[in-house]
Amino acid sequence: MDLSFTPEEEAFRQEVRTFLAEKLPKDIAEKVKTGKSLTKDDHERWQRVLEERHWYATTWPKEAGGPGWTPVERHIFDEEMAMAHAPRIVSFGVHMLGPVLMKFGNEAQKSRYLPRILNQDDxxxxxxxxxxxxxxxxxxxxxxxxxxxxxxxxxxxxxxxxxxxxxxxxxxxxxxxxxxxxxxxxxxxxxxxxxxxxxxxxxxxxxxxxxxxxxxxxxxxxxxxxxxxxxKGWTVAKYLLTHERTGIAGVGFSNEALDRLKGLAREQRRNGKRLIDNPLFAARLSEIEIDLEAMKVTNLRLLYEAQKNGAPGPETSMMKIKGTVIRQALNDLSRRALGPAAAPFPSEDLEGNEALVAPEHAHAAASYFNNRKLSIFGGSNEIQRNILTKTVLGL
Known part of the structure; x- marks a missing residue:
């Protein structure tokens, strides 16, 4: 199995990068980069830009109004979106309900709801x-x-x-x-x-x-x-959750977070030395990077299988487990790297200690606390292990 990207896929990556550089609103990207909450208008404004390019419904076939991308192209798109600090597409309508209606909905439901999802009317x-x-x-x-x-x-x-x-x-x-x-x-x-x-x-x-x-x-x-x-809704529910868990792994978000953490470790100093040169911190960072690289390879293998078979399998539970654990580890190490400057409300908690405040990273503690949910929602990681035990190992 060749896990390297084809010339066509690399050309597509460059196309996505160019699009993001030209079309992603700077104010929205800055909010994402600094961990500020997005408004409903922020989400809708960006998603309208994507839909003008027919890049909003990334999992939909062309005949339904999507781009008709392969799983690998969707992976590339998600990676570049994260690295550019683009908002994650709000998935409930377009990436969860849309595929469910295409598979289980009747014609009246498809004709009524799918266009409204695509146009963001609902x-x-x-x-x-x-x-x-x-x-x-x-x-x-x-x-x-x-x-x-x-x-x-x-x-x-x-x-x-x-x-x-x-x-x-x-x-x-x-x-x-x-x-x-x-x-x-x-x-x-x-x-x-x-x-x-x-x-x-x-x-x-x-x-x-x-x-x-x-x-x-x-x-x-x-x-x-x-x-x-x-x-018979349990069958529908499981189908939807398979699509949800595929995205929870967040490979692109982990890539971006790792790059940010490396840059932070080069800037921060402990006892006059760069944090990146601290053996214990460097070992922790290396462990996360190794796990992330292994997950990337596994993700590409699963994408290859999905490209052949047309749908993700129970292995998405494995990606959900490992992906969320890695993202939480990155959050934890970022918070440790910043120390008091990671406080979610630095203007209040660190008044008079402006030197401790790193505005670009001041959301690190908030992200750490918020992302404790990652290993719970979409089915807790313990439940995912049970799924793998039964469906993959046959135990």
Whole structure:
């Protein structure tokens, strides 16, 4: 297996670099680089630029309005986006729901929702996790009871990322409580403007508002919003999670973070010496870099297989585990390298000690705390190990 990029793929990489250099708004890139929160307008402004080039729906075929890229081209695009400090595409509509509708949706759902996703007319969020059903998603309790041509939904979802911006949510709901948990779940689309829906913010440990709780009280949803068959939503859910976990590994983000950390280690000094020359720090940095290089090779192998077979397999769980562990290790070492200057609120916590503040890196502690979630969401790393044990090792 030849894991080197072809001349055509390298030419594509250069095309992406040129596009990003010319079209990525500088103010948005600066926010990403310094760890500042992006507004809804920031995301939509950048995604409109991508869609003008037909580079927004990166996983969609050409006939559906996407670029029709191979898995390797998508990998190259993601790498260059991260290195250029471009915002990550908000994936709930375009990269999660879109592929689900293409595979499981009926023609009416495809014709209605896919163009609106592509044009950003709808902003979607994900209604999976509940207070008592996170990694053990099959234990969810939110009920949807059929009443004529509608479903009546009652329950609660939590950790709903960017739900404060959303006007639609796709949900897993329990439609049959009398059978095995996985066999009584359905997948349904809900307009957030429907009476009975309440969104409450969750304040995160680093001070941000990224996630929410969503409450459903007698919410009536048209039965035509059911995707696939009633009580067969677990199959839809697993398909969507496979796509979600492929991106969580974040190889491009780890590449960018490693480059940033190396530069930081050359700048920071301890006892008059550069941090990069400290044997213990250098050993820790080298260990992460070796793991990242190994993951890159594994990722390319999986991309090669996906290019042949057309879909990612259970090995995405392996990438999710290793990718998130590496990203967290990079966050941790960056925070250690900066010391007090990594404080998330330097203007308050370090008042009178401006020399300690490194504005470009001052978000390191906030990133460290926020990214503790990486090994939990999308199915915790412990759950991913169980998946690999059963599906790959056959144990």
């Amino acid at each position: 902003w979607w969020c994900q209604g999976y996790s509940e207070p008592g059903a996170g990694s053990d998603l099959a234990s969810l309790k939110t009920r949807a009871v059929r009443d004529g041509d509608t479903y009546v939904i009652n329950g609660q979802k939590t950790w709903t990322t960017l739900g404060q911006h959303a006007d639609h949510i796709f949900c897993l709901v329990r439609t049959n409580p009398e059978v095995k948990p996985q066999e009584g779940i359905s997948f349904i689309l809900v307009d957030m403007a429907t009476p009975g829906i309440e969104v409450r913010p969750i304040k995160l440990i680093e001070g941000g508002h990224e996630v929410n709780e969503v409450f459903f009280t007698d919410v009536r949803v048209p039965a035509e919003n059911l995707v696939g068959e009633e009580n």
